[in-house]
Amino acid sequence: MMKPCAIIDLGTNTFQLLIAQKHVSNGEMEILAHEQRPVSLGKGAMDSNLLQDDAMGRAFEALKEFKQIALSYQCSGNQVIALGTSILRRAKNTPEFVARVQSQLGIQVEIISGxxxxxxxxxxxxxxxxxxxxxxxxxxxxxxxxxxxxxxxxxxxxxxxxxxxxxxxxxxxxxxxxxxxxxxxxxxxxxxxxxxxxxxxxxxxxxxxxxxxxxxxxxxxxxxxxxxxxxxxxxxxxxxxxxxxxxxxxxxxxxxxxxxxxxxxxxxxxxxxxxxxxxxxxxxxxxxxxxxxxxxxxxxxxxxxxxxxxxxxxx
CATH class of the missing domain: 3.30.420.150 (Exopolyphosphatase. Domain 2)
Structure with missing residues (x-):
């Protein structure tokens, strides 16, 4: 049986975590955990296109919590993936934020196009x-x-x-x-x-x-x-x-x-x-x-x- 994997949606307003695995009997998605946190990563960044320090702090705390939840389901390494969307496509300091998340939390971040x-x-x-x-x-x-x-x-x-x-x-x-x-x-x-x-x-x-x-x-x-x-x-x-x-x-x-x-x-x-x-x-x-x-x-x-x-x- 495949191990569970954790997928994090790094939304401009809300961060969401899905932990799921393939069901052993029917092969369908079995949801083990679903969490959301109101991070407001884009707050203060809409005009400046710069992620604000307080927003990045909230994001990092939410991701630390999500990482602990993922570990409790034996998800680690390439089984924890975060998807960056609108504000991370736009912000000038996205590379610094992503580098910190990947180096300190070990969460892979993929910035995806619209x-x-x-x-x-x-x-x-x-x-x-x-x-x-x-x-x-x-x-x-x-x-x-x-x-x-x-x-x-x-x-x-x-x-x-x-x-x-x-x-x-x-x-x-x-x-x-x-x-x-x-x-x-x-x-x-x-x-x-x-x-x-x-x-x-x-x-x-x-x-x-x-x-x-x-x-x-x-x-x-x-x-x-x-x-x-x-x-x-x-x-x-x-x-x-x-x-x-x-x-x-x-x-x-x-x-x-x-x-x-x-x-x-x-x-x-x-x-x-x-x-x-x-x-x-x-x-x-x-x-x-x-x-x-x-x-x-x-x-x-x-x-x-x-x-x-x-x-x-x-x-």
Whole structure:
């Protein structure tokens, strides 16, 4: 049996750890541990393109903790891999940060392009959906720095792109005293509409029937929906989201303060600041391309990388 491996997503806002192995009987992914920490690595770096000392300190502490968790599952050496995304693609001092992580913690860091990130996200999403899945679908992964889009039909990728319009990026451009305010809506929506233009031709030529949200903010939307419906539900990898309930929650979240958002049943504290920006992005995509159905997948980049590693090992 293959040993477990640990994959870390070094997100601009959140660091996430997946420890998984191939199930001995059916060969499927068996998740042993899943952790996330609100590191905000990109905080203060959006304008300067320099990772800040305090952010790197938070990142290093989270990675030390993740390394200990990985060791407790007998993952070591080349079985612990970290994937650098948007802010690490951009920051001028990324090489110094990566060198410290690799030398002091022994964690391999791979900085991946936006397109490679989209490919891996798609691989994770595909593995999570019910089979067969025929609908032309648009995957949307909202990170802190970038948003990845993948349009696919059955097993064919029709197009993919990465746009620098993630939640932390939008917050750095549109805020009142560091937080979302409804007075910003006009300028925020105008910016998003212009930023989405590269996606237009793809979605007009191949109209998406389903928007599939990849983990992150979409998981919080599911938590809010379930809390308001007073339901408890455990999903293994994917399920539908109510667009009607999403719009109701968006309207509410737009109107209340950060302090009030944090208290909403189902809200994760570290998502409360970014969620209005994520909601604005989701709403624009749904409206712009007239998408009638929305799903969430709990699989994303790190799961996609795990499946990629298995495919390489099987060759």
């Amino acid at each position: 397109i490679r990130e989209a490919e891996l996200i798609y691989q994770g999403i595909q593995s999570s959906l019910p089979k067969p899945w025929h609908a032309t679908s648009l995957v949307m992964d909202i990170g802190g720095g970038s948003v990845e889009f993948i349009l696919f039909q059955e097993n064919q990728v029709l197009g993919k792109m990465s746009l620098e319009i993630g939640g932390l990026q939008l917050q750095s451009l549109f805020h009142v005293h560091g937080e979302y305010d409804q007075s910003l809506d006009s300028s925020l929506l105008s910016f998003i509409q212009q930023a989405l233009e590269p996606l237009d031709q793809l979605c007009q030529n191949n109209k998406p029937q389903v928007l599939i949200g990849a983990a992150g903010a979409f998981e919080t939307l599911l938590d809010l929906e379930l809390a308001q419906m007073e339901k408890k539900m455990s999903i293994s990898s994917s399920c539908p989201l109510s667009i009607n309930q999403f719009q109701k929650n968006k309207d509410l979240i737009d109107q209340i303060s950060y302090e009030e958002r944090v208290k909403l049943p189902g809200m994760k504290m570290f998502r409360a600041s970014i969620l209005p920006y994520a909601n604005a992005l989701i709403s624009q995509v749904l409206d712009r391309y007239h998408i009638p159905e929305m799903w969430i997948s709990t699989f994303s980049l790190k799961e996609g990388y795990w499946f990629f590693m298995q495919s390489q090992a099987d060759k």
